Every structure is written in structure tokens, then in C-alpha cells.
Amino acid sequence: MTILNEAGTPDTVSPLYCIGHLGEALPHALFVVVGTRAEAFAARTLLSTFGPDCARTAYVVLDPEPPERGALAAEVGRAARRYRECELCILVVGRTARLLGIDLSGEAGLIERRLHLAVHALELPSGGFTTSLEDSALAALLRRAPADAPGREEGPPKERGGFLSGLLGRRPEDSRTPGLRPVVLAGRASPDCRRRLAGELEQAGLEVAGFIPSPPPEEMPPVGPETVVAPLQPYLTETLRAAQERGAGVVHTLAPVGVDGTARFIRDVARAAGREINELARAREALAEVEGLRNRLRGLRVFLTGDTGLEIPLARTLAGAGAVILEVGTPRIARPALVPELQTLGVEIDIVEAPEWTRQIERVEESRPDLVIAGPGLYAPLTARGHLCRLSLDFLSGDIYGYAGARRLLELFITPLDRASKLDALEL
Amino acid sequence: MRVLRGVYEGPGSHGILRVAASMRGVRAVFRALPSEWHFPALLGGYARSGTAAPVTLSPVIPPFESSRAPGDFAGDLSAAVRRHAPDAVLVARSDTALISGEEPPEMSFPPDRRTGRSPKLIRSDWESPEVGEVEAANLALLELVQAFANRPRSRTKEPSVNLFGAPVLEPLAAAELAEMERLLGLIGVEINAVVPLGAGAEDLARLPRAWASVVLHREFGEAASLYLQDEFKIPRVAAPILGAVGTGAALRSIGELCSLDASDVNRVIWGELANTARLPWYARITPPEVLEGRRVAVFGDLTYALGLGYTCARELGMEVIWSGTYLLHMERDFMWRAEAFTDEAFATDDPDEVAARAESSRPDLLIGTALEAPVADSLGIPFLELCPPRSHHPLSPAPLMGYAGTGAIADALDAALRRHRSEPPPAGDNLPWNEDALEELRRIPPFLRGRARRLAEEHARRAGASAVTREILQESRTRGR
Known part of the structure; x- marks a missing residue:
């Protein structure tokens, strides 16, 4: 690399x-x-x-x-x-x-x-990234989260049962496995995506205490030494720093983007929470469900111009499906959050940090990719030059996380191809 | 310090970038923080072309720790010249750069190998946070014209004019220019240069050859056209070319300045009135009570606000109850001209002041910018978003200027007024409000007040109350969510 x-x-x-x-x-x-x-x-x-x-x-x-x-x-x-x-x-x-x-x-x-x-x-x-303010906002919210009460096992049992159980209105008696730390998921996701992802974690036997951001402030989950904070997006570096300042355990792992990323995410979050699990079976099942979509990406030549901070997980997912990554641009490499992503990305992929956008136009013209994941300034000029583009901001909508989000993610790559082939078939 | 719901125009740097992006061979170097960088994204959505925005960012602080990172102002200017070989480099500084007190460097560039000419550096040292987008665009265009149109040239053999239009990001700019070119072609006047859209250094150098300048948007072409008038005695036509009256007056003035036969010009005008212009037809065929005496309020820039105000008052017989502009630097000019069609002219850049005026006067029709849309919606009055800034960039824009534009104005008016006529009138008279309720109402932003008032009165009637109280207002807002 x-x-x-x-x-x-x-x-x-x-x-x-x-x-x-x-x-x-x-x-x-x-x-x-x-x-x-x-x-x-x-x-x-x-x-x-x-x-x-x-x-x-x-x-x-x-x-x-x-x-x-x-x-x-x-x-x-x-x-x-x-x-x-x-x-x-x-x-x-x-x-x-x-x-x-x-x-x-x-x-x-x-x-x-x-x-x-x-x-x-x-x-x-x-x-930095287009998303930098989101990181600052989440860090600020996390700093205001209630501290997780020390010695809470000694008090009266709190109503608990995980994020999903809370949403479904079930509040069983304390069913927490001794020694298992509750998980707080940091990062923005759509309400559906949150529910599904929390379900996937709870299926692995983990307790999801809540999300940051949390719409009503009173539902903000406690964060402290007993908590594990796991970021959904790799650009949340300030948020993780804030979690560390609170003494929370912080998980540096792959973003839950794509099947492989989600499997690794759940495994590492579980490990940090105090549970060893094997996600292989679930990952295989999830992979089988999206196999058809993944096959369509095989051999596809993709160029990612880079702006949101999600580009490296996206490139990893694409490469994992057999796509050829021509360039991954990124405004900066947020270490150490991105280290696991970089290690998984593969040696043959080139990353351009702080790319010059006008030179990227030239490189796209030279390499003629099948698909460009383009920032908002390059999207229209590249489309006008005949390149097939997907706007990078589309991936920020918050539906792409977890096993269930893997399908949505792959569809975001594939729908421009489908539409282009339909349009190309027209006799104008 | 003020709290605003929105702003009508951007900072001065945005105006400079708009001018640079309108022209050929002009490169802007934008001295700013990376977080102030969004012009390429805006332009991409507007231009729909394969050309990237001709703007180079020179970060006030280097974005990342790197010895090679851009950030040295002079170095970035030189690099932009080396890489893009422009005829002119236009400096724009963001508010951060301006407030930090940084001055653009004094420097010159080596001659270009191909042309043998050195790129001109336009430092825009008049920039300050008080100079807004439109005024900055006007001044940037002036400096470009001064840089290239700096020596007298012989007048063209055939009558010709310079056309001063709006820069990029004005959705109708190209359509307005095309309509004017069509009309000028009909009266036999050639186009000497079109500025700034698509103009290059050679077009600017040619400007002194024209017989007259036609200024479609005074807010953008005022300073440059006055420079040509003062320096090269090129007269100008600068009244808004909107409506049949405004267009006819402009064509007659151009005909006079270009020594055309007045009867030839009149023949063209009559032909257009018979075949193209739709507003006079609309004004005659519409029942008098639909338009005559209807109370219209107009708010916008200079050109469209004045032109549409004149048109509504003179050609449609509507009563312009007030008219305003957000271009505070053109306030006196606006007030003086607007007095011709309204008793209440004003200038403000606070959208809530406009909303409050609309709320208190409740016009039959509001013509304004994108920021007035929620006000009209809240008050339930017909609205036409005919003035910039507009929320919509149509794929196929139709001009509002010229005779073709009169058709667009007539269609827009007809649609707005017809839609309003088909809506049922509000039930009963307004209910009285007690003091507490009025106090609560005043806390609601003006642009939402109309809707809140309507919902509260409906709720009070349903509840059989004889007056609107604070509780009724609060309940109606909770239900209206």
C-alpha cells in the first residue's frame, strides 16, 4: 500500500x-x-x-x-x-x-x-472532512452524558434489557451477564438502522445501552469506565477521545460497513465488552444474502475522490467484493481510528491523502474508471465529462451500517450502473 | 450583532468568485480556511458542465502539517499562474482572512510563453466584511474591465452594444442575455461584447468599440458601464428591461444611441407586441377586478424588484403597497426609483422585517425571493419567487426580461392568482385576541406567524370560544405540528 x-x-x-x-x-x-x-x-x-x-x-x-x-x-x-x-x-x-x-x-x-x-x-x-462538525458535536454530547454509576450492582436492580428491548417496551429484570460491559454506539444512523444494528449486537449477547446522539437528552446513555464506546464511523476521532477522557473503553476496529466490517465490528465490540464470540456463521449467512450484489461489483474499476471520512471503509468493502480500486482519496488519515481499516485494505491499493481536486479530474480522465464516488464539487464536472458517478454524500444518509445495511450499501454502488445501462439503451 | 433567519446575499468573496467563474481566462485565488470552501460544489450543480470551477484555494492556515502544503499567499498565486496560465488572477479573501488583517501580496508574474503577456493581478484590496456579494461582484468586474479596456479603440463600423448581464449562479442570466441578443438582432444592432458570462480578455479589450452599453443588471454592471461612459464616452441604457413598457423604452433608447431610424425600431416593437409579448394581452383579457387595485408587495434585488414593481403598477393596474430591496448599498438609488410606483419603499437585509411587513399588510400577492416563500405560505397568500436569490435552478430557464419575458410574467401571475381564486375564503371574520395571546403570538417568528394565527382562530371556532387566548394558541400549535 x-x-x-x-x-x-x-x-x-x-x-x-x-x-x-x-x-x-x-x-x-x-x-x-x-x-x-x-x-x-x-x-x-x-x-x-x-x-x-x-x-x-x-x-x-x-x-x-x-x-x-x-x-x-x-x-x-x-x-x-x-x-x-x-x-x-x-x-x-x-x-x-x-x-x-x-x-x-x-x-x-x-x-x-x-x-x-x-x-x-x-x-x-x-x-478536514466534510463531517468534522459532526465529530465535534458528538464529542460535546458525549461529554454531557451521565456517568455510569460505580457499584451499580449493589443498588436496586435498574430496569434494563438493552436498547432494542427498551424500544419494544420490554423492561425485564437485570439480565446483564456479570462482567459484561454495556455498549454505547457513537455515530449517526437512521432510526431503522439503529434498531437493526442494536438487534444484531444484542443477538451476539451484548447489551446496547444506547446511542450518541440520542434525540431526547434524558435518554442519553451513561458513559464511564464500565462502558464500551464503539464508533460507527471512523472519522469520530474527537468523540473517541472524549470517551477515553471519561474512562470508557474505546473500540478501535473496522466500521460496521459491509458484511466483513460488521462481523469484525461485532466481534471486537464483544471482546471489549468482555465476551468472546464467533461471528463466522452469521457473516457467512449475510454474505450469501448479498452474494448476487457483490458479484456485480467484481472487476469494477472504482475511483473514490474522498471527502466524508467514509471513503476508506467504502474502498475496503468494494475491494472485498472484488472491485479494483484505482485511487482512494481522503482529506486526512485519522490515526489511530483508521489503522484497522488500513491494515485490512490490501497492499495493492493506493491512498492519496489531501488530494488536489483538480489533479483528481486529470487522474480520473486518465484511468477511465467504471464508477467514481465523487465529492460534491467533482460530481457534476465528472458526470458532464461522461463518467458514471455516485455522490459521496449519499453514503452519509445513515442506512448503510450492520448486516442489514450491507445490502443498502451495495445497492448504492450498483444503482448508478443500472440506471446508466437503461439510459444507454435509449435511442436518442 | 443580529439574529437572522437567513441572508439574501453572500460575502464579498462569493461575488468575486462568481465573476471569475463567469469568464474565460480568469483564475480566482481564494484566501480562506478550508472550511470556507464550497464554491466548486455550488458551481457544479449550477453549471452542469465538465469544467471545474476556476478557483484555487490558498488556505489561511495549511490544512495539514506538511511542508509542501499550500498556504503561502504569494506562493499560491504563483502556483495558480504556473498551472493554469490565466490572463488575470482575481484575489478573493474570505471574512476570516479579512478580519485577520491579511493583505494580498504586491507581486507581478513573468510573461506567458505563448502570449508573451504577463497575467494581470487584481488584488481586490477594497474587500472588507461590509462589502457584500453583489457589490463585490460589481467592483471585481470594474477592475477586470479597467485592466483590459484601458485604451481608446475606434467605434465599430456597424452599430453595436456591450451587454452587461449577471454572473454565474443567477439561474436566468444566460436566458436573459439570449432574449436581449434576439431583440437587438431584430433592430439591427450587433453585439460588441457580452460581459461577464463567457467573456475573455479579448472581449474586455474590445469594450471601448461599442456605440452603447446595455446594462441588464445594474447591481452587477453599474461600475464597469459607468467607467466606459466616463473614460470612453460610451453611453448606457440601464433601466430595467422588464415588462412591455420597460422593454420598448430600452429598445427605443438603444435605437437612439445607435442612430437607428426610429420608425424601424417601432416596427420591430409593434411586431413583438403583436407576436411575442403576452403581458399586454393578459392585462386586457383578464377581468378588470382580478388585477385592478389588487395589492401587491415586491421585495428583492434592484433590477427585478424595480422592474416588476413598474410592471405591476403601470401595465397591470395593481397597487404596489410596498417595495423593498436587500441591497443596502443601493438604497438611495432604489428608493428614488421605487417612489414612481409605491408610497412605501425601503431597504433591509433582515428577512424577518420583510415577513413582519407582509404579516401586517397582508398583500393579495407577494413577489419576492426564496426567503419570502415560507412567509407567503404561512399567511396563505399567493407568492411568486421572481427575484434572486431563488431556490430553484430550472433546467430550461425562461427569461423574465424582454418581450419573451412578459409571457413568463403573465403565466406566473395568472397561475398564482387563479390558484388563489379557487381556494375557499377563510370562514367568518377574524376573532378577537386577548393581550396574553397577542404577546405569545409576538414570540413566534414573523414568517410563521400567519399560519399560527390561522390555526389558532380555526381552533378557537371549533372550540366555540369567543376570543383567542394564550391557551388556545398553544394548543393549536401543538395540534398543528
């Missing part, structure tokens, strides 16, 4: 894009973007792709003069009072606000005291 750092400008979009996804996951949160007109414009433009009601958003546009202390808190208070059932306020503060002298933590504290509202203040990441 060759890892080349091209030191270029990757085809990412502003991390503000993720407010749309976070808004879907946290419907009662108010997102306040603090900065100049530039941040407000970027957020509004990027969020327009999600539809009008994707997130409760307000924009605080600062004047060039440094604001008085407490001014931001007053404005956010006015914005928050407009919404009913506003349980959480996520302040996203751009670099301009910093330069204009906003005291982020001071203002967040004031808002919290005045509005009796949980406030998370996030600095807008200056670069």
Missing part, C-alpha cells in the same frame, strides 16, 4: 453541511451559527439541499466591532424562545467570531444559566 500526501485542496464542503444531518438526529435542538455573513450564507446554502425543515437554525451575524459580554447570550435567548420544546442549543462558532473576540465558553455558560437549556459550544473546524 502506498500512502501519498498530495498536500492539495480536497473536494470537501464546509463542515456546516452536517448541521442538516445533526438536525435530523436531534429534532429538538436549536443550531445557532455565529459568525459573519459568510458563515450564515454558507450554512443556509448548504442546508437548502436538505429541505426547509431539516434543522432549527438561527444565524447570529456579528458586526466588525467586538461585541459586549453577554450580547451573544441575549440574542441566542431571543432565538431560542421562538421554538417550543427546545431542549438543546448547539452553538457553532466560526473562526471569524473568534477573531472578533467572542468568548465562547463564557457566552455558552450565560445562555445555559439564563435559559436553563443545555448548550454545546462548538468551534467550526477549519478543515
Whole structure:
């Protein structure tokens, strides 16, 4: 494997894009973007792709003069009072606000005291993945999760039974296996996907204490030394750091993307939770179910331009199905979270870190791949040049995790091929 | 510091990038954080072409630790010139770069091997966070024109004009230009240069040869066309070319400036009025009570807000109850012109102020931007999204300008008013509201207030209440979710 750092400008979009996804996951949160007109414009433009009601958003546009202390808190208070059932306020503060002298933590504290509202203040990441803000937000949420109570076995038995049992309304007596640590899954996934993935883990005998993010803050699972935190996405490096700061066990493994990734994920999570399991039979069964789809990827030449942080698990899944990976671009290699992914990727695959997007156009033209997983800036130009593309942001919709998500993932690769062959058959 | 529901225009850097991406042979170097980088994604969705955005990012801080990473401003400018060999490099700085006080470097570039000319560096040193997208585009275009159209040239033999349109990301830009080219062809006027869409350095150098400049969008072409007027005595036509009256006036002015026979121009106008223009026909065939005296409110940029205001008032007999613009730097100009068709003209860049005006005046028709759509929806009034910024980039855009544009305006009006006529009127009169309920209502964002008011009154009637109380309002909102 060759890892080349091209030191270029990757085809990412502003991390503000993720407010749309976070808004879907946290419907009662108010997102306040603090900065100049530039941040407000970027957020509004990027969020327009999600539809009008994707997130409760307000924009605080600062004047060039440094604001008085407490001014931001007053404005956010006015914005928050407009919404009913506003349980959480996520302040996203751009670099301009910093330069204009906003005291982020001071203002967040004031808002919290005045509005009796949980406030998370996030600095807008200056670069990295399109998903970087999601990582910051999840890390902030995790830091506010309740601590797992020491010596809880000594108290009255708590109602427990795992995430799935909770959803189904079953609350059996404490059925936890002694020595088995509950699992908290960190990362965004659709509600269906969460339910299925929790079911797959509980089928392996694990207790899923909950997810971060968790829509109602009161359902936030406890995180502490007795907990194992497992990330769904490999770009959640700050979230894992926050979990480690809480003393939780952190699982560095493959993302639960594709059958092989899911099997390894469940096995390693189980191991961290205190249980040795063998996922081989389930993995074989799941593989058999998607065999037809996997066969269609065999020999397919794929180019991944790289922007979201999911590109390496995607490349691993494609390579595992027999596709030929021409290039995997990635804005950065998030070590150590990506080490297991890199080890599994295969020696013949080349990774370009911080790829220069304009050079990627040339490389795509030279290599003529069958499919390009393209970032939003390259998607239209490459499609216009006749390349078959799938937008990288489509993989962020949150349906691709676990054994059940493996089919959806493979379909995301294959549907552009099917549609193209139908269109090519038309006599125009 | 203000809390806004949205912004009508982007930062100045966005305007500069739009101008650069409109032209051939112009490269923008965008000094910004990587997190401020989304222009290629926006342009890709709009342009639907195989050409990547002609923009190079020069990170304010290198994105990753690497000695080879870009981040040195001067080095990035040189690299952009080496790699892309442009005729001009346009510098755009993000708000982060501007607030951090960084100045663009003074430098020159070596001559290009093919052309023997050095690329021109346009530093945009007038940029500041107070200069918005539209004003910046106007100034960037001026600087490009000054850089290349800097010596007198002989006038073209046949009458010709320069066409100043809108830059990329304005969905109707190309369609508006095509309609104007068609009309100019009919009156026998050639196009000397079209700016900025598709223009290159040679087009800019040719600008002083034209007999006149036709400015379709004053907000973008104002400064450059005035420069040509002052420097080379090229007169201009700058009134909005919207509606049959506006289009006819523009064609007559162009005819005069190009020394055409007035009767020839009139023949073309009459032919177009008979065959193409649909608005005069619509105004005559529609029952008078549908249009006459109907209260319309218009909010938008400069060109469309003024042009549509004139059209509604003069050609349709509607009452323009208010008209506003978000282009604060053109406020005086807008107010002066809007007074011709409304008693209430204003400028604001706060969408909630516009929403509050709509809520208090309840027009029969609201013409505005994408940010007014939820207001009209909430109030249940007909709405036309005819002013930028628009939410929709049609695959096959139809012009609003010229005679062909009058058909699009008539169709849009007819659809909006017909749809509204077919809806049942609200049941009964408005119920009284007590003070607590009004206080609660005021807490709801203006753009949602109309819907909240309607739901509360419906809920109160169903409950047999004689007035709307705070509890009724809260209950209706809970049910309306």
C-alpha cells in the first residue's frame, strides 16, 4: 500500500453541511451559527439541499466591532424562545467570531444559566472532512452524558434489557451477564438502522445501552469506565477521545460497513465488552444474502475522490467484493481510528491523502474508471465529462451500517450502473 | 450583532468568485480556511458542465502539517499562474482572512510563453466584511474591465452594444442575455461584447468599440458601464428591461444611441407586441377586478424588484403597497426609483422585517425571493419567487426580461392568482385576541406567524370560544405540528 500526501485542496464542503444531518438526529435542538455573513450564507446554502425543515437554525451575524459580554447570550435567548420544546442549543462558532473576540465558553455558560437549556459550544473546524462538525458535536454530547454509576450492582436492580428491548417496551429484570460491559454506539444512523444494528449486537449477547446522539437528552446513555464506546464511523476521532477522557473503553476496529466490517465490528465490540464470540456463521449467512450484489461489483474499476471520512471503509468493502480500486482519496488519515481499516485494505491499493481536486479530474480522465464516488464539487464536472458517478454524500444518509445495511450499501454502488445501462439503451 | 433567519446575499468573496467563474481566462485565488470552501460544489450543480470551477484555494492556515502544503499567499498565486496560465488572477479573501488583517501580496508574474503577456493581478484590496456579494461582484468586474479596456479603440463600423448581464449562479442570466441578443438582432444592432458570462480578455479589450452599453443588471454592471461612459464616452441604457413598457423604452433608447431610424425600431416593437409579448394581452383579457387595485408587495434585488414593481403598477393596474430591496448599498438609488410606483419603499437585509411587513399588510400577492416563500405560505397568500436569490435552478430557464419575458410574467401571475381564486375564503371574520395571546403570538417568528394565527382562530371556532387566548394558541400549535 502506498500512502501519498498530495498536500492539495480536497473536494470537501464546509463542515456546516452536517448541521442538516445533526438536525435530523436531534429534532429538538436549536443550531445557532455565529459568525459573519459568510458563515450564515454558507450554512443556509448548504442546508437548502436538505429541505426547509431539516434543522432549527438561527444565524447570529456579528458586526466588525467586538461585541459586549453577554450580547451573544441575549440574542441566542431571543432565538431560542421562538421554538417550543427546545431542549438543546448547539452553538457553532466560526473562526471569524473568534477573531472578533467572542468568548465562547463564557457566552455558552450565560445562555445555559439564563435559559436553563443545555448548550454545546462548538468551534467550526477549519478543515478536514466534510463531517468534522459532526465529530465535534458528538464529542460535546458525549461529554454531557451521565456517568455510569460505580457499584451499580449493589443498588436496586435498574430496569434494563438493552436498547432494542427498551424500544419494544420490554423492561425485564437485570439480565446483564456479570462482567459484561454495556455498549454505547457513537455515530449517526437512521432510526431503522439503529434498531437493526442494536438487534444484531444484542443477538451476539451484548447489551446496547444506547446511542450518541440520542434525540431526547434524558435518554442519553451513561458513559464511564464500565462502558464500551464503539464508533460507527471512523472519522469520530474527537468523540473517541472524549470517551477515553471519561474512562470508557474505546473500540478501535473496522466500521460496521459491509458484511466483513460488521462481523469484525461485532466481534471486537464483544471482546471489549468482555465476551468472546464467533461471528463466522452469521457473516457467512449475510454474505450469501448479498452474494448476487457483490458479484456485480467484481472487476469494477472504482475511483473514490474522498471527502466524508467514509471513503476508506467504502474502498475496503468494494475491494472485498472484488472491485479494483484505482485511487482512494481522503482529506486526512485519522490515526489511530483508521489503522484497522488500513491494515485490512490490501497492499495493492493506493491512498492519496489531501488530494488536489483538480489533479483528481486529470487522474480520473486518465484511468477511465467504471464508477467514481465523487465529492460534491467533482460530481457534476465528472458526470458532464461522461463518467458514471455516485455522490459521496449519499453514503452519509445513515442506512448503510450492520448486516442489514450491507445490502443498502451495495445497492448504492450498483444503482448508478443500472440506471446508466437503461439510459444507454435509449435511442436518442 | 443580529439574529437572522437567513441572508439574501453572500460575502464579498462569493461575488468575486462568481465573476471569475463567469469568464474565460480568469483564475480566482481564494484566501480562506478550508472550511470556507464550497464554491466548486455550488458551481457544479449550477453549471452542469465538465469544467471545474476556476478557483484555487490558498488556505489561511495549511490544512495539514506538511511542508509542501499550500498556504503561502504569494506562493499560491504563483502556483495558480504556473498551472493554469490565466490572463488575470482575481484575489478573493474570505471574512476570516479579512478580519485577520491579511493583505494580498504586491507581486507581478513573468510573461506567458505563448502570449508573451504577463497575467494581470487584481488584488481586490477594497474587500472588507461590509462589502457584500453583489457589490463585490460589481467592483471585481470594474477592475477586470479597467485592466483590459484601458485604451481608446475606434467605434465599430456597424452599430453595436456591450451587454452587461449577471454572473454565474443567477439561474436566468444566460436566458436573459439570449432574449436581449434576439431583440437587438431584430433592430439591427450587433453585439460588441457580452460581459461577464463567457467573456475573455479579448472581449474586455474590445469594450471601448461599442456605440452603447446595455446594462441588464445594474447591481452587477453599474461600475464597469459607468467607467466606459466616463473614460470612453460610451453611453448606457440601464433601466430595467422588464415588462412591455420597460422593454420598448430600452429598445427605443438603444435605437437612439445607435442612430437607428426610429420608425424601424417601432416596427420591430409593434411586431413583438403583436407576436411575442403576452403581458399586454393578459392585462386586457383578464377581468378588470382580478388585477385592478389588487395589492401587491415586491421585495428583492434592484433590477427585478424595480422592474416588476413598474410592471405591476403601470401595465397591470395593481397597487404596489410596498417595495423593498436587500441591497443596502443601493438604497438611495432604489428608493428614488421605487417612489414612481409605491408610497412605501425601503431597504433591509433582515428577512424577518420583510415577513413582519407582509404579516401586517397582508398583500393579495407577494413577489419576492426564496426567503419570502415560507412567509407567503404561512399567511396563505399567493407568492411568486421572481427575484434572486431563488431556490430553484430550472433546467430550461425562461427569461423574465424582454418581450419573451412578459409571457413568463403573465403565466406566473395568472397561475398564482387563479390558484388563489379557487381556494375557499377563510370562514367568518377574524376573532378577537386577548393581550396574553397577542404577546405569545409576538414570540413566534414573523414568517410563521400567519399560519399560527390561522390555526389558532380555526381552533378557537371549533372550540366555540369567543376570543383567542394564550391557551388556545398553544394548543393549536401543538395540534398543528
